[in-house]
Amino acid sequence: MYQSKWRVFSNHTILILGALFMILPVWIAFASSTHTREYVFQNGLQFWPGAEFFQNYGAILFDASATKGRVTAIEMLFNSMVLGLGFAIGKVIISMMAAYAIVYFRFKLAVPLFWVIFATLLLPLEVRIVPSYEVVANLGLLNTYTGLILPLIASATGTFFFRQFYRSVPDELLEAARLDGAGPIRFFIDILVPLSVTMIAAIFIIMFVVGWNQYLWPLLMTTDDQLYTIVIGIKQVYNSLYEGGQIPQFPKAFALTIMATIPPVLVVVIFQRMFVKGLVETEK
Amino acid sequence: MKRVQFEHSAVPYLFIAPQILIISIFFLWPAAQALYQSFLLEDAFGLSSQFVWFRNFEDVLSSSSWTRSAIFTVVFSVLVSVLSIAISLFLAVRADEVIRGAKSYKTLLMWGYAVAPPVAGLLGNMMFNPLMGDLYMAFNSFGFEFNHIQNANDAAFVVILIAVWKQVSVNFIFFLSGLQGIPKSVQEAATLDCKSPERRFWTITFPLLAPTTFFLLVINLTYAFFETFGIIDVSTKGAPGGSTATLVYKVYVDGFLGADMGGSAAQSVLLMIMVSVLTVFQFRFIERKVHY
Numbered sequence: 001m002y003q004s005k006w007r008v009f010s011n012h013t014i015l016i017l018g019a020l021f022m023i024l025p026v027w028i029a030f031a032s033s034t035h036t037r038e039y040v041f042q043n044g045l046q047f048w049p050g051a052e053f054f055q056n057y058g059a060i061l062f063d064a065s066a067t068k069g070r071v072t073a074i075e076m077l078f079n080s081m082v083l084g085l086g087f088a089i090g091k092v093i094i095s096m097m098a099a100y101a102i103v104y105f106r107f108k109l110a111v112p113l114f115w116v117i118f119a120t121l122l123l124p125l126e127v128r129i130v131p132s133y134e135v136v137a138n139l140g141l142l143n144t145y146t147g148l149i150l151p152l153i154a155s156a157t158g159t160f161f162f163r164q165f166y167r168s169v170p171d172e173l174l175e176a177a178r179l180d181g182a183g184p185i186r187f188f189i190d191i192l193v194p195l196s197v198t199m200i201a202a203i204f205i206i207m208f209v210v211g212w213n214q215y216l217w218p219l220l221m222t223t224d225d226q227l228y229t230i231v232i233g234i235k236q237v238y239n240s241l242y243e244g245g246q247i248p249q250f251p252k253a254f255a256l257t258i259m260a261t262i263p264p265v266l267v268v269v270i271f272q273r274m275f276v277k278g279l280v281e282t283e284k
Numbered sequence: 285m286k287r288v289q290f291e292h293s294a295v296p297y298l299f300i301a302p303q304i305l306i307i308s309i310f311f312l313w314p315a316a317q318a319l320y321q322s323f324l325l326e327d328a329f330g331l332s333s334q335f336v337w338f339r340n341f342e343d344v345l346s347s348s349s350w351t352r353s354a355i356f357t358v359v360f361s362v363l364v365s366v367l368s369i370a371i372s373l374f375l376a377v378r379a380d381e382v383i384r385g386a387k388s389y390k391t392l393l394m395w396g397y398a399v400a401p402p403v404a405g406l407l408g409n410m411m412f413n414p415l416m417g418d419l420y421m422a423f424n425s426f427g428f429e430f431n432h433i434q435n436a437n438d439a440a441f442v443v444i445l446i447a448v449w450k451q452v453s454v455n456f457i458f459f460l461s462g463l464q465g466i467p468k469s470v471q472e473a474a475t476l477d478c479k480s481p482e483r484r485f486w487t488i489t490f491p492l493l494a495p496t497t498f499f500l501l502v503i504n505l506t507y508a509f510f511e512t513f514g515i516i517d518v519s520t521k522g523a524p525g526g527s528t529a530t531l532v533y534k535v536y537v538d539g540f541l542g543a544d545m546g547g548s549a550a551q552s553v554l555l556m557i558m559v560s561v562l563t564v565f566q567f568r569f570i571e572r573k574v575h576y
Contacts, residue, residue, distance in 0.1 A: 044416035105296035213400035
């Protein structure tokens with residue numbers, strides 16, 4: 001295709017500016033996280049990395065007092081990992097099963113149950129936080145991984161992804177399987193699940209990132225430091241920045257921010273192809 | 285639905301049971317409770333409550349703080365959606381054209397999807413920190429007298445900028461894949477017919493992308509409504525004086541920090557109605573979506 005020299009030049013300029021717009025805030029946070037707090041306090045945000053990388057990140061990772069709480073960043077990263085993986089695994093399994101029932105079976109309550117599932121799309125957790133919190137408190141699930149993960153799984157986005165995918169699976173497969181004498185459970189495990197592997201992987205990646213980045217629900221649920229995820233930890237550290245009349249610990253707050261950002265970004269970049277495919281195809 | 289289906293009495297219930305169970309406990313029950321509470325008035329100590337019909341709704345709808353928050357939410361959502369869609373469409377068109385470095389540009393522009401909203405909020409907060417924020421100083425050195433801590437418009441600007449920054453990458457991914465789905469033959473024919481890239485974009489590419497754009501508009505509005513909670517909570521906290529509090533943020537502030545259960549529940553119910561309308565709209569549209 002013909003492109004003028006000027007167009008090629010402007011394309012690259014615009015894309016580089018766009019990339020800088022995205023990257024600069026994170027880069028500045030990183031560079032500033034590698035200086036001493038006195039230095040950052042006196043000289044403002046830094047563009048070039050300093051010499052305190054190991055010092056600051058080591059303190060944040062292994063020393064609980066550096067995060068102003070009773071948990072180290074390692075523990076918070078572990079909690080985030082549990083939340084991300086638990087959310088992704090739970091959501092994939094539950095929605096695969098529910099979508100299977102909806103698409104492949106004729107049963108009495110199919111239509112009303114479908115509408116119950118659909119209704120969850122109408123009301124995200126954010127609009128019913130107060131009563132959700134009360135329910136979880138009544139069940140004695142505050143400050144537990146179960147209470148953290150299960151209410152998030154209630155939304156049906158995954159079910160719709162799989163419903164759409166199953167509908168694109170050719171009917172002949174089911175006919176053939178039935179001729180061979182496969183029952184519904186056998187068909188699901190031996191044929192449908194292996195067929196969905198790419199789809200499962202794509203949704204798993206998306207859900208892991210979504211789970212890792214949860215904020216509002218963990219914020220309400222976890223009053224015990226031991227269950228803080230790293231995203232919640234950021235807020236706690238940030239809130240205590242100006243406490244106690246000391247020089248604010250900006251570098252360590254930035255270090256924590258960087259550590260919260262790297263895992264999900266890596267997942268998305270490494271599995272980019274799968275992730276983009278999953279995102280674009282399922283949300284259609 | 286499938287033409288061929290299993291006819292089995294117990295198996296489908298077995299498969300659908302886990303989801304229905306979780307939905308009943310963590311969704312239907314709280315939603316019903318929100319509805320019930322929205323008709324109750326609790327005394328100051330939460331000891332007794334009284335059924336008051338629609339009084340909570342009347343109170344909410346007639347309160348100036350709710351109206352202000354509703355107006356802010358609408359303006360905020362529209363601005364965030366339009367700006368982030370425009371920026372990412374612009375970038376996607378260019379990224380679709382480049383040949384050298386196409387892959388790197390794509391990666392450099394899409395990773396933002398994985399950034400948590402509160403992280404974005406914190407980054408923004410830091411750039412606008414009056415002590416050391418680069419953007420804060422830059423604006424003031426140009427003589428804008430920028431002060432987002434006291435000036436409501438400046439605070440709104442900060443929140444909008446962060447929300448747009450966070451959303452550009454999602455829109456970019458969708459636009460780029462939409463652009464790459466346009467057949468090469470159509471693009472080549474377009475190049476032959478008109479030389480100007482701008483005219484080509486408006487007469488051919490943009491109409492072809494219209495369904496994607498419309499779909500993204502709905503996605504972005506939903507994002508601005510709900511997912512910006514983390515951004516607001518870490519950047520402005522609704523300050524100054526609640527002028528940058530979206531409706532979702534207000535539900536949280538009134539219900540959790542202010543302990544006004546009935547009022548918060550009534551706000552929740554109002555939000556549910558608004559979202560339901562948006563979602564039904566989205567689904568009707570998606571069913572008819574054109575695929576390339």
